[in-house]
Amino acid sequence: MEKAKDMLIEAAVNLGESLGLNRAVCQIYALLYLSNAPLSPTEIGKSLEMSKGNVSINLRILEQWNAVRKVWKKGYSRPLYTANEDIEMIIFDKLKTGIEKRLSYVKPIIMQVKNHKDRNLAASNEKFFARLDRIERLIGKIEFFLQNLDTIKAFTK
Amino acid sequence: MEKAKDMLIEAAVNLGESLGLNRAVCQIYALLYLSNAPLSPTEIGKSLEMSKGNVSINLRILEQWNAVRKVWKKGYSRPLYTANEDIEMIIFDKLKTGIEKRLSYVKPIIMQVKNHKDRNLAASNEKFFARLDRIERLIGKIEFFLQNLDTIKAFTK
DNA sequence: TCCCTTGTTTAATATGTTTTAAACTATCTT
């Protein structure tokens, strides 16, 4: 049983790393996701053979992502932690906000370059501006795509 | 003009890093993408103030991704390089094969765990197996999504 | 053929990230 959990946790790490996540974050989330009851940081650290500092840091990260949440057990003053199960949403939100942030940085730069385009240069740089246009269309597509992902998600349910 | 290129290259680096790409790869691709004519490794290195070793390594990576290609100019024995312009395809293919590879690693592990599920344990681990099912459905969704991305891409054109 | 230029490979350096160990803070138990 524990062996199975370990294998699944390792698989989660493997998947998470392709999204640029670190090992600890994936391990902790997967452990909580597969646990029947909420766990304390100490239990997490013991189970994953990970320093408590590392548990603390990465639990905070997961909380910021809304991937885990505190559970207050009656009589206990310290919270336990449990996984929020809608990992689709978690992954999606993280990707979406990340991409949007990047695009909002790139877009004004392209605008700026296009507006500075002076007539003399333009002739000799036909190709250059054509490629800028192409990039702008791509950005438009990505934005369209993000706006519609919610719909698609619902559709595939 | 060169200033504009530098800004755009920097923006490309910024975008690329959110996909986990290194600086050099993004710079080289963006430079070739925005250049009117194919460039030699030496020219690339000079333009980006980057060692020729680094240019060489990362040009090879870009070639493997089909993101750039060699151009043989008459009379020259060494190739120049130019960007393949369909970066949507490049990004998409890279993401798609990456995700597929990861899923093909994870799927059999889940199968295995589910098949080992023995009756005694099963009762006490209702929740555990329910979550496994949930993950399996998620993987199914992702696969469906990937299979249909081509269609969606065409649709948004 | 010999040198000069160009490109590749490799080992070392530099940079960035993750993890831990240890100091610190807060909470709980007696």
Place this chain on the structure above:
DNA sequence: AAGATAGTTTAAAACATATTAAACAAGGGA
């Protein structure tokens, strides 16, 4: 209140990756 337990923060270490510098190989022109 004192000692023990749990959690956070930080500085250092371990680790991974990217970049360069330098040795090497291949081709081009004298």
